[in-house]
Amino acid sequence: MSAIPAAEITHRRVLHIALPIVLSNATVPILGAVDTGVVGQMGEAAPIGAVGIGAVILSAVYWIFGFLRMGTTGLAGQALGAGDRGEVAALLTRALLIGTVGGCVLIALQLPLFWGAFRISPASDEVESLARDYMAIRIWGAPAAIAIFGITGWLIAQERTRAVLVLQLWMNGLNIALDFWFVLGLGWGVQGVAVATLMAEWSGLALGLWFCRAAFRVPDWRNWDQVFDAARLRHMMAVNTDILLRSLLLQGIFVSFLLLGARFGDVRLAANQVLLQFLEITAYAMDGFAFAAEALVGRAMGARQRMVLRRSAVLSSFWGGVIAIGLAAFFALAGGTIIDLMTTSPEVRAAARDFLPYMVLAPVLGWAPFMLDGIFIGATATRDMRNMMLLSFLIYAGAAALLMPVFENHGLWIALLISFAARGVTLGLRYPALEARAED
Template sequence: MNKRILHLAIPNIISNLSVPLLGVADLALMGHLGTVQDIGAISLGGMIFNFIYWLFGFLRMGTTGFTAQALGKRDFPGMMMHLSKALLVAITTAAILLLLQSPVGWVSFKLVGSSPEVEALTREYYRIRIWAAPATISLYAFTGWFIGMQNTRFPMLLSIVINILNIGFNALFIFVFGMRADGVALGTVLAQYSGLLLALFFFFRYYRKMLNYFTLDGIFHLTAFLRVNGNLFLRTLLLLMALSFFTVASARQSDNILAINTLLLQFFTLFAYFLDGFAYSAEALTGRFIGAADPVRLRRMIRITFLWASGLSLLFAVGYATGHNLLLKVFTNKQDIILGAQEYLHWIILIPLVTFPAFIWDGVFIGATASKQMRNVMIVATAGCFFPVYLLTVNPMGNHGLWLTFILFMATRSVLMTRMAKKSIPRLQ
């Protein structure tokens, strides 16, 4: 079981770690050749699309759970049907997004706010990059399906190839064609469609036989598929609201606090890159064992995954406690920010210890398609913990109150999902 878990987890960890390279490369290119306004446009444009596309993460999660369960049942028509439904939803939602690109853009620019020069460049960036939507959202469908088929190697390769191509295209458009933020946007569009072509190649090269099970019968019967994905969408939206509010609340305090909290959140992000690998593994294996009606291996897999996650969280906590100065200097060379961050390091040490159950249970619940329970937990954690705790602590505790809010928010998710697991996960009773 250890080998199976690591076989699925490690490629996902590598895939996650490749993601930040693109943002660093984009900023480095603009930092050396562009203006301050170009850097701002890429940052704001990237933030807008990260928010939009993160909302579509529900499609990957839902597809993984359904596909893994079909695989466990050896239901080959079901495996093909879930990919077909995911692609149908992806293409439909992408088409709607393209049709509504003007009002979506208008709302986005009103919310982010910037100087006229930066807004003009961001609008150009947005106008170009929005056309990557069909490829980007379809890639969520393929990635979820591959993971559900117990194949995390293809998503890893897709992520690495897309990021490398993106950097290459961006360098070409900036160095050779003299483009600016618009070149970065165009590079992203081309990289996403290249990734979609690679996903199609993987499918036709290694899963061609699945086409024998393709049928239009039932492809439009989307009630169960949309119900699960709708719950996952609401869960993701609430999570985004909490994380976005954390940034807004940081900015309300001062520019220094915003910089410090942004820096410290990188510690959480780094930990998440590793834990997500095990969460994805839990998604794939939970769905498979539920589909195969194998409660013994399901319980064993969950127990072993939690052992790996708890060991990793302890390692990160110790690493953050002993090596925080080194990490802070990697993220910034500004001494005032480094010194200011020291005051809040005890919260950072708590993050791995408090959050790891939520990560793993997310994976288990996704594999079990227990999306209603995930949605309900997030509603309670957001409305019943995050915002009330913030309102009670922000004045007497300041930024410490904000970090306490974040920690209790994640702890609430961990505790509630642990308590709900036996009732929510089939075969776990």
Template sequence: MDARSSGAFEVTHRMVLGLALPMTFGFLTIPLLGITDTGVAGRLGDPAILAGLAIGSVLFDLIFATFNFLRASTTALVAQAWGRGDREEQEAVFWRALLLSLALGLGVAALSPFLLKAGLLLMAPEESAADATSHWFTIRVLSAPAGLANYAILGFLLGRGQARIGLLLQALINGINIVLSIFLGLTLQWGISGIAFATITGETIGALAGLAIILARFRHRNPLAVAGLLDRQRLMQLFSLNTDIMIRSFVLLAAFFLMTRIGTGFGPVTLAANAVLMNFFMIAGFWLDGLANAAETIIGRSIGAHWRPAFDRGLKLTGYWSLVLAIFTTLGLLAIGRPAIDFLTTVESVRVVAYDHLGWAAITAVSGCLAFLMDGVFIGATWSHAMRNRMILAFAGYCVALAVLVPLAGNTGLWISLNVFLILRGILLAVRVPALRDQIFRPAQ
């Protein structure tokens, strides 16, 4: 893809993989980071520490990943501006997103004591796990401004189709984090504090590096010099898009919160086992997110250029590769699952529970592949209202599944419900694509 081009363009297998694979490998470093953190905590010899890290991670994701709209909306709006050949608007989108991300990050850090207290009240962990959660969270939240800035930076790069630079930044952030987590947590014996300080360092270095790379190519390095930065219509569009994506992200995280909260009721051993297995779900999700990001870029650019052949071809090819990758991911997780569990925890009781539910965690790649892809399509097309509403419907179905299956099958019912939720998300979104696509492209046909 030529980043300088606009108008009609051809979508090929090579283009799709060229966009998807760098970010697939880049996103893979995120669950590898989760695996490393889990492994470090699991080797500290106390299940309460591992459970505390799991609870803290969910709480942080519930707060932090709610702001994923910063990346998603930036990718969509930059891709559409790229399709129109509007370089000024691409820069304006970035500055709006970056300034908003820094403001939100500072707000999260300032409100962190209240957020932690509210989270622990909702999760209601045992005292030992709650202490570990509080210790980790208090340090980890200091990375919020840099972490949210990285959302804006990555969103801009993906919107421009610069997936390789995105890969390098993700590898830098998470590579530093992984190395320091092991060094600080185990070698220097800082324990759970070392895991948190490693994250702060990685996020900060990544944000500074990304900002330097982007600004080196800008016409205007002063945001106030960018035309249209404060354009009311553009700001309202950004606000509406961000609000819808934020609601959608919050509902998604609420689903994972429910899973952890219900798992807490099964005791610290089952909770710790689920935390180990969630790393497998994350691997599946982040692998598939690479193709979802390819869909965001291609769909967004095709709409900006008003070129339906690229939309249709992009949808077909990203769907094909999503399914192929999902099948291979599930097979791979089934093959290496038990050794991976053994690596992640030395607690035998946790291992036994994790073995029993390995299959349900591995199959999430297949059950969720359509949902991940459709998220990319709807974000790239800025169909945020429809995406929000369909997520709420899928969440309602998930709650019904939990109410029926958990009393019948316990923790197994919990994992089955997660798969039901993923399937519902994908189907509910996919059935809306034809009508929404026709609305977008009909005037030009």
């Protein structure tokens, strides 16, 4: 394969990859609002709670397989950079097989999964009954939902993020249309919302496969000797396991943040929940540029071109920094208005404003870990990601233990921001070794 000129890594190319992802992410909260809104027209509280808790439980279960998206992007990007067409196709087949098997396992284990979920998060008998009906329908979409993770990662590796945008728009648009038809038109209630999502997921898988049709026109995708090659499978398993452990540790920080915040009363807990939506906005906006880093760094690593890798990391991080500064300014100027839109409680509004300065700092401190995550995923330096995440988790836990007794909820927010800084610093210290691997 001929070398990739560093000059081909341009601002335009980074934006071409990133912006469709940012637009795609913007559609996600719209779907959640519609799901809630249509059942809200039934005039009862239980259906709203059932859809909410059912969606949260299934999202948490599917989230476990999020490694498939990230791992596929890094591995496929490197295979593209190395000019290994056969491995690119084999990775798509492996991802689809993992999605199918993983989804079938969830279907088989649905009863104990649902039982365990409601033991952890109990609800009223009416809400639990409706939520079980909702999840019993949606779980049949698990193979499609998980396989779409792999397809998305494979498309991102090829810088085909416009296809990802179309896929997301199709799924969410169809889901919304079917919500209105099934719930408001046919009166199917909670089950109608579930059927709408189920149909959207399977149609999304069909569209995703159509976007990947070029891979199925050549025999490489069914070269079973390569698909099931032991060494490549072990490497894929190691990469995905590291990403899963890293993600569990990251989730542990945010879950413990919510649980620890409950110690300071309902008002501060509610304020924390409101302000965490600012972090979701930040994640949605930054994802596109982290994905750009994954794709470009992956190709450069596969081609063993150190300077191309560096330019990819620098340009994608530059635009991530622009977004981070823009979000910080936006939160500083409009944060109070956003809080008022999210809650009508005077007490919660006042408490959220007290902690708003931390949200102004969050995008700036979160910039480095967001971008470095993308860079390390592209390079499949996942062992470093796992280890540095563990170290950052321990730093967060230590900071929370020291600061909360003195500064209460302020100490908790400071500990969370310290965890962002720790992730950025620790991964940054490992970056030179990552870059050096491009010349091994």
